[in-house]
Amino acid sequence: MSSAYSIWPVILVPYNMPPWSGMKQSSFILSMIIPGEKSPANDIDIYLKPLIHELQYLCQGVQCYDAVSGENFMMRAALLWTINDFPAYGMLSGWNTKGRFACSCCAHNTESLWLYKSKKFAYLGHRCWHSSSHLFRKPKQYFDNIYELRSVPSRISGSKICTEL
Structure with a gap:
């Protein structure tokens, strides 16, 4: 560094x-x-x-x-x-890998939480990618005190990406 x-x-x-x-x-x-x-x-x-x-x-x-x-x-x-590493991934894909919407898989549905003390974002919404019966869906005390009830996000189509660009 x-x-x-x-x-x-x-x-x-x-x-x-x-x-x-x-x-x-x-x-x-x-x-x-x-x-x-x-x-x-x-x-x-x-x-x-x-x-x-x-x-x-x-x-x-x-x-x-x-x-x-x-x-x-x-x-x-x-x-x-x-x-590649995450910064290079951001450069190659053109997706902003910093801030509130850093996850390219979730895109604008990224679940992010601003941590005031450390002045950083935490991304805790990735439990939705597990199956509905997975063990990580239930224990809210280990994550952000919420049960993960969301379904897996749908894939973004190529035409939708072109529209956003």
């Missing part, structure tokens, strides 16, 4: 190999390092643009040569998912 410099590595992991060899450090591909005094914040898309263009190009397919079989083949690549 006291460091005056920040480095954000972008690492690609191939998933067409067995886990015992694909998850070794020697298989990781360090595609870029984003340097700076602070996090890239909203400019992360500028840094990732060349990588995105290459992945789009590889998604269409590139003619490659297989030295073992001696034949050409069409190589394709796709981004399956990203693994």
Whole structure:
């Protein structure tokens, strides 16, 4: 936390190999390092643009040569998912991960509670994602002194997200 410099590595992991060899450090591909005094914040898309263009190009397919079989083949690549910390998640998704509506799953139905002494938000409404018979739904004394009676929030459709944007 006291460091005056920040480095954000972008690492690609191939998933067409067995886990015992694909998850070794020697298989990781360090595609870029984003340097700076602070996090890239909203400019992360500028840094990732060349990588995105290459992945789009590889998604269409590139003619490659297989030295073992001696034949050409069409190589394709796709981004399956990203693994990142919460601040990077906010930058990549465009969702504000601070404040009253920090949960991207609950969106505007986020149950948040302002803690006056610590001057922070607490998010206690995630018990609604458990089944109605789950043990965590009942004991109100361990949470915020309320029984969790809400049902699982419905997923937001793509058209609703576009409308909000």
